[in-house]
Amino acid sequence: MSSEPRERILASARALYLEGGVQAVTMRGVAERVGVTATALYRHFDNKEDLLTELIGQAFLTFGAYLHRALGGKTPMERFLRSSESYLDFALEQREIYRTIFMSPVPKPADRPGFQSHRFDPASTFQFLVDRIRECMDSGDLRKDDPEQVAISVWAHVHGLASLQVCGSFDLPDEQFQEVYRQSVKRMIAGLAGPSS
Numbered sequence: 001m002s003s004e005p006r007e008r009i010l011a012s013a014r015a016l017y018l019e020g021g022v023q024a025v026t027m028r029g030v031a032e033r034v035g036v037t038a039t040a041l042y043r044h045f046d047n048k049e050d051l052l053t054e055l056i057g058q059a060f061l062t063f064g065a066y067l068h069r070a071l072g073g074k075t076p077m078e079r080f081l082r083s084s085e086s087y088l089d090f091a092l093e094q095r096e097i098y099r100t101i102f103m104s105p106v107p108k109p110a111d112r113p114g115f116q117s118h119r120f121d122p123a124s125t126f127q128f129l130v131d132r133i134r135e136c137m138d139s140g141d142l143r144k145d146d147p148e149q150v151a152i153s154v155w156a157h158v159h160g161l162a163s164l165q166v167c168g169s170f171d172l173p174d175e176q177f178q179e180v181y182r183q184s185v186k187r188m189i190a191g192l193a194g195p196s197s
Contacts, residue, residue, distance in 0.1 A: 006044050006054075008034050013055050014100055021105055025052060059101045060122055066090040067128050076135040083132050084158050084185045091162035092174050103163055129155060142192045150192065157188050 012033035016024045027048055031038040045051040066089055070082035091098045101122070133154065134147040142150070161184060164170055165177045172180065 005034075009041060009044055009051070010055055010058065013051055014096060017052075017055065018096065018099055018104060022052065025055075027051070056101065059097045060125060062094060062097055063090055063101065064125055064128075066094075067125060070132070075141075076132070076139040077141040080132045080136050080141075080189075081185070083129060084154075085182075087158050088162055088178065088181055091166055092178075095166055098162070098166060102159060103166070126151065126155070142189075143195065145192075154188065154192075158185065 009030060012030050013025050015033065016026075016029055025048060027038045027041050027045075030051070031041050034041075041051070045054065066086045067083060069086050069089075070079050073079035073082045091102075130147050130151045133142065133150050136142040137144050137147060158181075161181050165172070165174070165181075170177055170180070
């Protein structure tokens with residue numbers, strides 16, 4: 001079966017999701033956007049939950065693919081820095097997908113049975129960051145601390161910067177913003193590497 005109809009359905013569902021969240025995504029509404037009958041959607045998705053699971057699952061798979069580029073770094077710090085660059089690349093190159101999973105309320109896996117799918121696993125992308133931080137602590141590049149707590153701070157930092165750019169708050173071309181972002185990340189890392197207060 002061609003993936004093209006599924007991709008058009010998912011693109012339409014994403015647009016509705018970004019406009020109004022989970023409640024805005026209905027089989028009828030998606031069908032109207034695609035230009036088919038609601039019945040036709042059921043050839044590709046069993047129900048709304050199945051459609052949302054695929055939509056969000058694909059978004060996290062795309063995000064995970066960006067993050068895994070960082071594993072090409074030769075040292076713990078290089079992998080950590082590449083992780084921050086990968087996060088920014090994802091935000092700037094995949095703006096709609098970024099907004100879907102990081103700037104909209106995402107259903108928790110436990111909220112709907114369909115979201116128990118192994119493809120919908122935001123925890124694994126957070127664990128990826130925790131692992132990069134832990135190995136930097138083990139190598140002495142960052143001072144010892146709770147890796148999960150530090151990961152929350154790092155994520156808040158890079159997410160805040162990237163989200164402000166994606167929503168247009170900085171009013172900077174992406175190329176100029178990338179340098180602002182890199183310098184901010186360097187300052188953050190310097191703080192994490194220094195002695196504890």
